[in-house]
Amino acid sequence: MASPEHDLDPVREGRDPVDDIPHILDKDGVRLTVDDAVATVTLTNPAKRNAQSPALWRALTEAGRLLPGSVRVVLLRAEGKSFSAGLDRQAFTPEGFDGEPSFLDLARGSDAELDATIAGYQEAFTWWRRRDLVSIAAVQGHAIGAGFQLALACDLRVVADDVQFAMRETSLGLVPDLAGTHPLVGLVGYGRALEMCLTGRFVTAEEAVNTGLANLAVPRDQLDAAAHDLASAILAAPRDAVIETKALLQGVQDRTYDEQRAAERQSQSRRLRDLAGLGD
Structure with missing residues (x-):
């Protein structure tokens, strides 16, 4: 990975830190770069506040498939003032997106076709929790609906002090369906998750940290540096120990408590044998 000076200078100069x-991959609002053990996925449509579409979701899925085996940490970030304002409202128009079936067309399909289409969309949100990777979302400004769920797709979240999370699907007559409900309940609990989803209210940086939704909040101009610092701390530990x-x-x-204790014993046995040179 590049030195801290290499990572921080572009931020101070106002340039994208992965420009060099x-x-x-660079298409449909998604750019993937790899610098040694760190991959960076950047949302690149700030003019539309990084609104999401099926094309963007396919690009995110492709980014996951293109990761080299050397990558240990994936940083997810976004250009502009907002991380992602959610689903592009064009999806709700009769014509939808060019070359894509509209949501109204999808609703007219069979149950199997609709299920398969949504499952395809979800793939963009699932690979971030692969066991051989640690993913970190650096989130600023608005992270609404699909944007909130994309941040939730990652293992860890570093947020700017101006962040505003909101789950607005229910207010539109929909449900959060991009794999965000499971991590949300796991992070903040059922009651708080239900209240967030049903009211669609904004969650600030302070509340996000206090409830466990975010790991750290920093001033906006320190967001990229803080995410890179966290990545560096993770990379300091041996990869196999991180994976286990x-x-x-x-x-x-x-798992039950006893099942978890057994899993700990099995995992530690593998680590000890590996450190002793007795692994497979």
């Missing part, structure tokens, strides 16, 4: 790194620890914590909700 070759792009692996993430797997242990991800499985907690599906």
Whole structure:
């Protein structure tokens, strides 16, 4: 990974911090760059506040598939004042997006077709929690609806002090369907998650940190640097230990206390044998 000076200078100069790194993917509002063990996925349509569309979701899915095996940490960030204002309202018009079925057309399809289409959309939000990666969302400004769910897709969230999360799907007669409900309940609990979704109210940086929705809040001009500092701290630990620890914590909700203790023993046995040179 580049030195801290390399990472921070572009931020101070007002340039995108990944401008000088070759792009692996750059289309439909998504750019992927890789610098050694760190990949950066950037939303690149600030003029529309990084509003989301099926094309953007396909690009996000492609970014996940293009990650080299050397990547250990993925940073998700966005250009402009807002992380993502959510689904592009054009989706709700009769014509929808060019070359795409409108939502009205989707509703007229069979149950199987509709389910398969939504499952395809969800793929853009699921790969961020792969056990061999740690994903960090750097979130500023508005993160609404699909934008909120994209931030929730990551393992960790660093937010700017101007962040405003909101889950607005219910107010539109819809439900959050982009894999965001499970992590939201896991982070803030059922009662608070239900209240957030049903009211669609804004959640500030202070509340996000206090409820566990965000790991850290910083001034807006320090957001990229804070996310890179967190990535560097994660990279300081051996990769296999990070993978085992993430797997242990991800499985907690599906295990009893005794099952979790057994999983700890099994994981530690693998680590000890590996450190002793006795692994497979």
